[in-house]
Amino acid sequence: GENVEQHPSTLSVQEGDSAVIKCTYSDSASNYFPWYKQELGKGPQLIIDIRSNVGEKKDQRIAVTLNKTAKHFSLHITETQPEDSAVYFCAARWLGGGSNYKLTFGKGTLLTVNP
Amino acid sequence: DAGITQSPRYKITETGRQVTLMCHQTWSHSYMFWYRQDLGHGLRLIYYSAAADITDKGEVPDGYVVSRSKTENFPLTLESATRSQTSVYFCASSEQLAGASDNEQFFGPGTRLTVL
Numbered sequence: 001g002e003n004v005e006q007h008p009s010t011l012s013v014q015e016g017d018s019a020v021i022k023c024t025y026s027d028s029a030s031n032y033f034p035w036y037k038q039e040l041g042k043g044p045q046l047i048i049d050i051r052s053n054v055g056e057k058k059d060q061r062i063a064v065t066l067n068k069t070a071k072h073f074s075l076h077i078t079e080t081q082p083e084d085s086a087v088y089f090c091a092a093r094w095l096g097g098g099s100n101y102k103l104t105f106g107k108g109t110l111l112t113v114n115p
Numbered sequence: 116d117a118g119i120t121q122s123p124r125y126k127i128t129e130t131g132r133q134v135t136l137m138c139h140q141t142w143s144h145s146y147m148f149w150y151r152q153d154l155g156h157g158l159r160l161i162y163y164s165a166a167a168d169i170t171d172k173g174e175v176p177d178g179y180v181v182s183r184s185k186t187e188n189f190p191l192t193l194e195s196a197t198r199s200q201t202s203v204y205f206c207a208s209s210e211q212l213a214g215a216s217d218n219e220q221f222f223g224p225g226t227r228l229t230v231l
Contacts, residue, residue: 006157034219036222041224041225042224042225043205043207043222043223043224043225044158044205044222045222046219046220049219089157089158102148102160102163102173103160103220104160105157105158105159106157107155107156107157108157108158
């Protein structure tokens with residue numbers, strides 16, 4: 001099955017700086033890589049995703065890059081704001097048998113943006 | 116539009132008791148999932164369901180039972196709770212679009228369960 005490693009586990013930045021979170025995956029059959037943001041006391045929420053036929057995707061201050069050869073993908077947040085403080089999870093979709101809708105999640109990164 | 120709800124939001128129980136966590140979604144999504152979230156482990160899949168009456172084990176199914184008699188409900192039962200099942204439990208749902216490779220999962224607000 002799929003295995004997703006996420007780094008770092010905690011990240012602290014100053015407001016206005018950039019933040020980068022990196023994930024690696026093990027199964028070359030994975031073709032969908034979403035990122036979820038979890039605010040305190042809430043469930044995770046999708047913020048951006050990328051498919052394996054695209055190398056980069058951007059949405060305002062957030063972007064995701066994918067390197068299929070190296071099997072890693074990254075989340076980039078520019079001009080960070082205090083409201084970006086949250087736990088971020090990466091995930092990969094494992095194409096295995098009839099359960100190809102399952103997501104495998106990384107262990108999460110706690111991002112703190114200091115004002 | 117209520118979306119996906121979980122109840123109770125907080126539960127304290129004792130070792131050996133049976134506990135059922137409820138999950139309800141109003142979108143008629145085909146797929147539903149149960150995860151547990153623990154520090155250092157992220158989100159781990161317990162059970163999932165592709166449709167009513169179709170369920171399957173995830174990564175950590177031991178000690179849990181699920182059922183899905185109706186599309187909108189996906190209860191999770193701990194038949195004999197143990198301290199190691201103290202966790203935050205999240206239910207999620209998604210729809211599989213024909214020909215699409217992506218399927219956003221929508222998460223509920225979570226249930227914090229403490230087993231004493």
